[in-house]
Amino acid sequence: MATGRTHRPATRSRGIPEATVARLPLYLRALTALSERSVPTVSSEELAAAAGVNSAKLRKDFSYLGSYGTRGVGYDVEYLVYQISRELGLTQDWPVVIVGIGNLGAALANYGGFASRGFRVAALIDADPAMAGKPVAGMPVQHTDDLEKIIEDNGVSIGVIATPAGAAQQVCERLVAAGVTSILNFAPTVLSVPDGVDVRKVDLSIELQILAFHEQRKAGEDLAADDVVPPVAAKQPRKGPDGDVPAVMPA
């Protein structure tokens, strides 16, 4: 779902293309589900279907990891989980801070999926003095005055920004100056960062707009299909939900 791009070249230093890196979490999610069901091996076709990826692409992706599977047996699920986790850097603990503990920040703080994937929420930070000390997801919110100290004390390299758009660039600059080198940005704004800092952007409204585009296109296809009905029926005005407003205005 993340729609942003990183500010690194398209190929990582170890030769794994960025597009492959972006698919590794999809494989990992599918493999973790298989592992939880104690499935020992999986074919490339099965895994590709579970991850929603084309199987030739999957085989190519796994060749970058040096994983080729065994003919007639498939891939060893546990070993692949380990290999992908190692490649993604998930075999170590990543403390993260969330800045902006409003509706979204609090929801993210309460989301158990970060911790279970090795991302420990080390601190919750907000600029509102009234929030300082208040518990959210079992942790006291800390004030932005202490941001630099929090980053340093916890060895944080990943920051999540959930502030209003107008504050995001300034928050980003403070995070980066304090040593954060990866940012997950939920604020609807483009952040500028120096070289060496990765930014991923999540914007659900962009995803909805893309779905709206497809909905509109499907509606257009339905209308085109309607055009092949007998001419008399086709001449009837299309009624809207309240009876007399055309659902689609004539061009």
Ligand SMILES: NC(=O)c1ccc[n+]([C@@H]2O[C@H](COP(=O)([O-])OP(=O)(O)OC[C@H]3O[C@@H](n4cnc5c(N)ncnc54)[C@H](O)[C@@H]3O)[C@@H](O)[C@H]2O)c1
């Ligand atoms: N990416 C998405 O899909 C998505 C979805 C929902 C909301 N958003 C965005 O997330 C952001 C937060 O939304 P919300 O509904 O939680 O808003 P909110 O108003 O409930 O919370 C914002 C919080 O940020 C704090 N804040 C403001 N300036 C700050 C600063 N300089 N430093 C630290 N904290 C600061 C405020 O005190 C407040 O607690 C907005 O930018 C919103 O547009 C994105």
